Amino acid sequence: MYASPSRNAGRRALAGLFTAAMVVGGGSALSMSAANAQESPLAQITGSIGATQFAQDCVALDAGLYQTAYSETENAVYVTRSVGRPPVTESTLTKVDADSLEVLDSVDPAVNDEASGARTAVYGVAVDDANGYVWTTNTRDNTVAVYDAKTLDLVKQYEAGLVDHARDVAVDPESGKAYVSSAASEEGAVYEFDGNDLDAAPTKIELPDLANTVSLDLDPATGALFTVDLGGPHAAKIDTRNGNEVTTYDLGDSVEAASGVTIDTKNGNIWAIDQTTGSAVVVDEESGDVVKNFETGEGALNAKHDDATGLVYVSNRTANNITVYDAATFEQVGDLPAGPNAELGQAPNHVSVDGKGNAFSVNKFAPEAGEGAGKNQLCRITPDGGPLSSVTGSLDQITGSFEGLGE
Template sequence: MSTLACRIRRTAAVAVALAAGSVLAPTATAAPAGHHHSGSTVTSAPLAAGLYQSSYSARNHVLWATTAVGRPPVTESALLKVDPESLKVKAAYQPPVTDEQTGAVEAVYGVAVDDEHNTVWTTNTRDNSVAVYSQRGGAHLKTLKNVAHAREIVVDERRNTAWASGFGDGSLVAFDTRTLKEKKRVTVEGSSPTGLAVDARTGTVHATDLEGDRIISLSPHAKQPKFVPVGDGPISVALSRDGRTAYTANQTAGTVSVVNLRKGEVTRTVPTGAGTLSVATDPRSGRVLAANRTAGDLAVIDPRRGTVVETLPTGPNPNHVETAPGRAFVVDKSKAGPAGEDQVHRIRLGR
């Protein structure tokens, strides 16, 4: 397959997560139902159409979720403030309108909380920008432009930095979370950065390169990034608690790569299920969670043994997994709600 054809195929894999539908009113959420699976408990509830990602705020005990519906011009998008206990929407904040004639809005996709400054950062993929919102009242604080096809964002609270991945031009862009200004930009020619994770101890940011089948690692003082080959189609990355091991969700291969970052090599490859799209680590147990979009489930991995210890059903098309101590949250694109809404799943992880 040619390089161009490969890039087109993988770009389509990223775009497949942008599903159509309509945003459900916050008061219309149904009561969740519980299911038990080998020590873990899955609680599911319809939330809204067009779910994309979520991020948990420990400071406010809130789950922030993004929704965006349809193709440009996108007129329905919201930043949702969700109660992690009831799985009901507490508030829905609409992004700014960008075109009065069409009603297009600055649609939100990727999301990360900054509890240090009580803000929420989003990627506005179709507008090639990122934005900052207040966690306190949902106010839109600023839009920062020139991030080509901004896909994901991650916050390094210790260093007052938010990193965004520019899938469109191979860039990693850093913003100051105090001044809300760009402070660093690194472009890797020919790359397609997607998922992001930052090591809180060292400040090193790691990005999956979907085109290059590798991790791009950029430390704060390095002049050039380092590269580590991983599995086929890496689209999401997470780190171990000590930051020495990375885990990549390899969408094309349907696997998770366990990567020794010091040695710069894959030590284990764990088959997880078709269409592995998102990966996260449980800060309590150290286990790795992989959302398998095509398979429609969540794999719980013991990284020491390199085995899947639980497979939990999430419904069709899980799109993103987020963790809090002892819990995980998965948003899907199932349209399985009574009015065609997508769902949120809360998993209380077994020991």
């Protein structure tokens, strides 16, 4: 039996302020003074990378951050948080204002085991603005849940065991259907849930050439859904508006464990990210040909293409950076930390975009001691929109100072 989720509105306030400066190449540093930092709820790191400048505005949140998703209707970013391995007793779905990065509301998922205190922890997240829903994956319980986007009230908790190791969720804005990947299945599959009928049982879409499906990305214009295989060199496209017809792509012998995927609809390319080799493989969606294969960073985990800017963001979890690429030329135009404070800004996990040119990143590492103990960072990344060029600096050239954290 599920207990009621607990509400934490107002209690998870902004946890601290940061000041930092990025020095790239031979250019001058653009910094935010301590005095200015105290006047702003945001931490900011700003600097030039080639001819493109990126600003990162960051806040510290309780550790365990996993993914983010943006709602245009609410102008909010939804952040999932889960800590440790089962029994997972700490988990939160947090709603953050996309402009100020102020925490608007948060809820702890329901306890599903009174003896251990384990919760139906949230990991993957996607927004259905048409129905006003936030979909989350409950990876440890092999299922999903639906929350009200405005109030964070639990709308639907699906029974445990529906999707083996439910990892990502993506929503088709036209049909209202939600698609969930299965990262620990004996056979490749994606599960389709009906956002217009939450009582309906999910439909299993079989992917015979894949094993464990991981990341998902959906083209909202066509409903085409893309995923990759953690167990082999494959990507797949599911034509969700045409009988779930499946197209499989061979990523080549260099791919060992593809975990991230994103679709560049403008250039017609699928980007697949391999966390074992730290590489990106770009495949032409129509022909299936590999058009580019290059190293992006150790432990490359997730990727996201931004239609508004033509940039691709790659989270390199082991390398502790986010690399940014011009999707048209494959040139690296950014090398960003997971946050301005080096103590907290390690192990970037996920990047999402708002369709307006902003990206949102979260990281997983949290120090066990010191002022930053138990904190991660949520950052908004904003490029200046100027001309793109190759990277001229690295994380070794980033310096920063840390202002104390406090609840």
